[in-house]
């Protein structure tokens with residue numbers, strides 16, 4: 001923080017005195033006996049000079065303190081100004097304050113008063129600066145509700161989610177692990193009339209059956225060992241809002257029956273209680289299981305399935321919406337920067353190509369983890385393929401199944417053909433898959449006499 005003080009006064013004695021006082025306190029001091037020289041200095045000075053503080057005399061023969069102040073405010077609006085009024089006219093002090101002076105000192109002033117005022121000025125400047133930094137940090141933070149949906153496939157899902165939000169019907173979200181089911185559930189809640197109320201989420205697979213029941217429905221005192229007092233369940237907490245039941249496919253048959261009652265009647269019974277309670281909750285359930293198959297196999301109640309599946313949303317896996325990969329990666333990068341304090345600012349073209357070429361079995365969550373790891377491992381401002389896991393940059397695809405070992409040269413030829421076929425002859429991407437440079441790949445293509453027409457030929 002700048003501790004720079006300009007003093008402008010036509011009386012040489014005062015200038016010397018103030019300079020000595022303030023230097024003794026560790027401030028950097030510059031003195032001007034003429035306001036015109038001060039203005040010239042400010043005019044010529046670089047804008048990046050420390051803002052600091054100006055102690056400005058009110059009465060000077062060359063230019064009046066008020067006129068000097070006006071010019072100073074134009075030249076350096078961030079410079080704090082304290083007026084020194086020798087002749088005690090309160091009117092001009094008030095006028096100076098209106099023009100933006102921070103305070104004034106009536107001459108003669110005791111040394112302590114000067115020190116206190118100067119200290120306050122710098123403390124205030126520091127607070128303003130801290131505030132400014134906080135605001136800009138907040139601005140840079142990514143809104144946690146941001147949903148990236150560039151691909152037509154995912155956009156369709158989001159459009160539908162927003163449209164169904166208004167209906168208040170229960171929603172069932174299907175999709176592989178990490179595809180964004182909770183993100184979509186939150187989007188439905190935000191777009192619904194319940195958005196002023198709570199959105200609560202329960203992972204039904206994370207808890208043992210009895211614990212899940214008591215978490216959902218609550219319990220009364222003495223319901224089981226350790227139940228020292230009545231405890232409200234999540235269902236009651238979510239009253240008026242939305243309850244997201246993640247991994248619904250893992251709920252036991254007994255609990256399925258109890259959930260069905262809530263969905264049908266809006267009623268539930270806390271563990272150990274006798275009288276039912278009523279709630280008004282919208283349910284959004286999600287699973288990565290094939291729930292229809294679970295119904296057919298008798299593991300999931302058909303009536304509960306239909307109650308939940310009033311509206312079904314099916315989230316495509318990330319490998320089927322490659323247009324989302326790059327924007328998601330950049331989104332996660334900007335989210336990670338404040339979190340990890342990383343200096344990475346961009347992802348280079350080669351690393352982006354590797355991200356696009358990968359199959360993402362763990363979907364968006366895996367991509368998020370890869371970017372977080374990358375921001376920690378990357379050196380400098382650019383994330384290169386070296387900061388990505390080997391499975392992305394090495395030969396990621398499984399080798400062709402064979403009965404016995406192949407001669408090495410033939411195995412090499414086949415892997416190259418496989419990579420070229422998989423990437424539809426995008427040589428840069430194929431080189432990434434193979435973990436070799438583009439130049440080496442060109443050489444190998446010549447060597448093996450490969451051409452797009454033969455790319456499908458693995459024999």
Ligand SMILES: Nc1ncnc2c1ncn2[C@@H]1O[C@H](COP(=O)(O)OP(=O)(O)OP(=O)(O)O)[C@@H](O)[C@H]1O
Nearest residue numbers: 146147148176177178179180181182183364365368
């Ligand atoms: N379209 C998206 N835009 C921005 N972030 C996303 C998007 N999809 C997923 N994410 C982020 O990816 C991570 C995984 O998403 P989410 O938890 O919603 O997946 P899920 O399908 O519910 O996973 P699981 O099946 O394991 O419960 C979260 O951190 C989420 O914020």
